[in-house]
Amino acid sequence: MDSLGTSAGCKQELRPPPCPACGVVGWWNGWVLVAQMVVDAAGVAERLVEVPRHRARCKVPDCPYGSWTIYEAGGYPHRAFTLAVATAAIAELTLDAEATLTSVARHWDCDRRTVARWRTWVAGIAAPAALAKLCSHLDPDGLPAPEPEGVATPGLVLLLLECLARLLRVHGVPLEAGPGLGALLRHQFERFRVVSWLTRGSPALLVVGGMAVG
Ligand SMILES: [Zn+2]
Numbered sequence: 001m002d003s004l005g006t007s008a009g010c011k012q013e014l015r016p017p018p019c020p021a022c023g024v025v026g027w028w029n030g031w032v033l034v035a036q037m038v039v040d041a042a043g044v045a046e047r048l049v050e051v052p053r054h055r056a057r058c059k060v061p062d063c064p065y066g067s068w069t070i071y072e073a074g075g076y077p078h079r080a081f082t083l084a085v086a087t088a089a090i091a092e093l094t095l096d097a098e099a100t101l102t103s104v105a106r107h108w109d110c111d112r113r114t115v116a117r118w119r120t121w122v123a124g125i126a127a128p129a130a131l132a133k134l135c136s137h138l139d140p141d142g143l144p145a146p147e148p149e150g151v152a153t154p155g156l157v158l159l160l161l162e163c164l165a166r167l168l169r170v171h172g173v174p175l176e177a178g179p180g181l182g183a184l185l186r187h188q189f190e191r192f193r194v195v196s197w198l199t200r201g202s203p204a205l206l207v208v209g210g211m212a213v214g
Pocket of ligand 1: 020022059065
């Protein structure tokens with residue numbers, strides 16, 4: 001067994017989750033081993049080289065999905081660095097006055113251009129005002145403490161996503177554990193199959209907990 005509590009090739013459940021299109025329970029359809037940079041229990045970057053990622057297959061013959069990938073906890077489509085790493089890196093860059101692109105890149109074992117892309121991407125996920133409105137709607141007293149002076153937009157977005165995820169969990173929305181950004185985008189992916197691309201101009205956060213953002 002590895003640190004994820006699974007072993008490659010060993011199915012965690014007898015049957016996969018239902019097909020996202022039909023809701024029919026089908027079959028497992030193999031797996032691949034992927035490399036992932038994650039945040040470990042001590043909050044440090046850790047490169048995992050053999051994370052098993054399973055695929056499932058629908059048993060409805062003309063299903064539009066056919067087969068699809070089941071992402072492990074913390075996993076997300078088309079990311080070798082988990083969203084938890086991107087969150088930690090951008091929090092460091094925007095909330096630590098001493099941090100620079102170079103220092104953050106070194107800390108998270110990536111290129112400084114990657115950190116710069118994360119910064120742009122996080123700022124575009126949702127407008128801070130829209131996120132604040134959602135938080136207030138969920139709980140009139142639910143907004144985070146007044147933001148520190150001079151926090152850049154990406155840092156503000158992260159703080160508000162954290163707040164939003166906390167409030168949604170209180171309201172019973174099943175978000176996975178971990179930072180708000182990753183939990184919300186993963187939820188959006190599982191519900192609507194919307195992927196927030198890093199390099200193609202990301203679709204913003206659209207709907208959370210049944211409420212439109214913005
Ligand atoms: Zn199906």
